[in-house]
Amino acid sequence: MKVKKVLFWVLAVVISxxxxxxxxxxxxxxxxxxxxxxxxxxxxxxxxxxxGGETDCPVEIELPEPFEAxxxxxxxxxxxxxKTLQMERVDGVLTAxxxxxxxxGKIEYHLELMAEGNLIDLGDSENVVIRFKxxxxxWALIPHVxxxxxxxxxxxxxxxxxxxxxxxxxxxxxxxxxxxLIGGFILGPIVQKFSFGQLWTGWxxxxxxxxxKTLFALIAFLTAWFLRKKSYSRWLxxxxxxxxxAVYLIPHSMGGSELDYESGEVVTGSLILLAGxxxxxxxx
Numbered sequence: 085m086k087v088k089k090v091l092f093w094v095l096a097v098v099i100s101x102x103x104x105x106x107x108x109x110x111x112x113x114x115x116x117x118x119x120x121x122x123x124x125x126x127x128x129x130x131x132x133x134x135x136g137g138e139t140d141c142p143v144e145i146e147l148p149e150p151f152e153a154x155x156x157x158x159x160x161x162x163x164x165x166x167k168t169l170q171m172e173r174v175d176g177v178l179t180a181x182x183x184x185x186x187x188x189g190k191i192e193y194h195l196e197l198m199a200e201g202n203l204i205d206l207g208d209s210e211n212v213v214i215r216f217k218x219x220x221x222x223w224a225l226i227p228h229v230x231x232x233x234x235x236x237x238x239x240x241x242x243x244x245x246x247x248x249x250x251x252x253x254x255x256x257x258x259x260x261x262x263x264x265l266i267g268g269f270i271l272g273p274i275v276q277k278f279s280f281g282q283l284w285t286g287w288x289x290x291x292x293x294x295x296x297k298t299l300f301a302l303i304a305f306l307t308a309w310f311l312r313k314k315s316y317s318r319w320l321x322x323x324x325x326x327x328x329x330a331v332y333l334i335p336h337s338m339g340g341s342e343l344d345y346e347s348g349e350v351v352t353g354s355l356i357l358l359a360g361x362x363x364x365x366x367x368x
Contacts (some may be wrong), residue, residue, distance in 0.1 A: 092248065096240040103332045104236060111335040116212050122151075122199055131195065131212045136279070137219040140181035145171070150200050153178050157193035159185070160213055162345050185216040188280045188341040188350045215342070217279040224274045231267025235260055236332060239305075243325030246318050253321050254312045260328075261305050268298040280341040285352045292352040294340055297331040304328070 108114060113134035120127050127147055135141035143155060155169040171178040182191055192211040197204040238260040246253040272295075273283040286295025304324040311320055341350050 088248075089250075092244045093241060096237055096244055099240045100233070100236040103240075103329065104233065107332050107335060112213070112340075113215060116208075118195075118206055118208070120197070120204055120206060122204060131193075133212060133214045134217070135182075135214060136217045138184065140184050141214060141216070143171070143180045143182060145178040145195075146176065147178055147197075148176065149173075151178065151197060151204075152199070153195055153197045155180050155182070155193050155195060157182060157191050159345050160190040160192035160211075161342075182214065186343055187216065187218045188343040189216045189345070190214065190342060191216075215340070218281070220275050220278040224271060224278060228267055228271035228275050231263050231271060235263040235267055236328065238263060239325050239328040243322050243329070246321045246325070249318065254317065257305055257308050257312065257321050257324065260324075261302070261309055264298070264302055264305065268302070272298065280350060282341070282350065285341060285350075290352045292340060293334070297334060301328045301331045 115130035115132055117130045118128065129145045129147065132141055132143060145153065147153075152173070153171045155171065156166050157169065158164045158166050169180045169182070171180040173179075182193065185191060190213055192213045194208075194211045195206065197206060238256050242253050242256040242260060245256060276285065276295075277283050282290075284290075284295060285292035286299055301324075304327040308317065308320040308324040311317055314320070341352050343349075344351050
């Protein structure tokens with residue numbers, strides 16, 4: 085039994101880490117990867133889609149000569165005229181800086197890459213959208229991330245032990261709730277405040293998808309906890325853990341905070357959908 089429990093925990097950790105990596109890499113703030121071929125040689129680089137702090141966002145592309153590039157950009161979502169930044173070569177790296185924006189402000193941009201006077205096809209028909217945020221101190225960010233990682237691990241342990249009908253799953257439901265409350269409802273709003281100036285943008289104050297899916301996961305686990313003495317409590321625990329898994333399969337920061345440059349207000353989630361401003365605009 086002891087060996088089985090160890091294997092169950094290893095499986096819970098593996099599933100959790102895999103799920104969190106997937107969520108992060110598929111989210112709209114993860115760097116956009118590119119791979120090009122020129123003169124039978126392949127090159128890889130990425131463009132940033134998130135930047136924190138009070139500085140301009142550096143864009144650095146390590147490409148050899150004869151590559152040269154410029155960035156075409158404007159604030160998003162707006163119909164402002166496009167502006168151009170010429171990238172300079174510094175120690176073999178093409179560099180430029182996107183101008184700093186207020187928290188939740190966004191810029192849409194694309195790269196025009198050339199070599200020997202020829203425009204290089206990047207194989208992408210959409211602009212990159214980068215979101216700016218405030219600087220989050222490590223004392224808030226690190227514990228928040230740690231608590232959320234532990235939340236997912238204990239949640240996955242819950243479903244595994246419940247499927248095996250090992251009674252300790254009931255205890256894991258309680259532990260998951262405590263970790264989720266600390267990570268998602270205490271530290272999470274603090275991180276949100278530093279990032280975008282608001283503590284909570286989910287229901288009933290807003291429609292932020294990240295906040296709302298965290299709330300939905302909490303409701304699922306609280307239901308499993310308060311009904312843990314029922315004959316069907318095992319299935320409630322499994323259902324709650326599946327909800328948590330589904331939550332983490334939704335790309336991180338989808339439907340998150342966005343500054344409306346016309347009104348100066350930060351909108352979130354379905355409010356962006358209603359405004360018709362979720363799509364990444366096509367390159368002009």
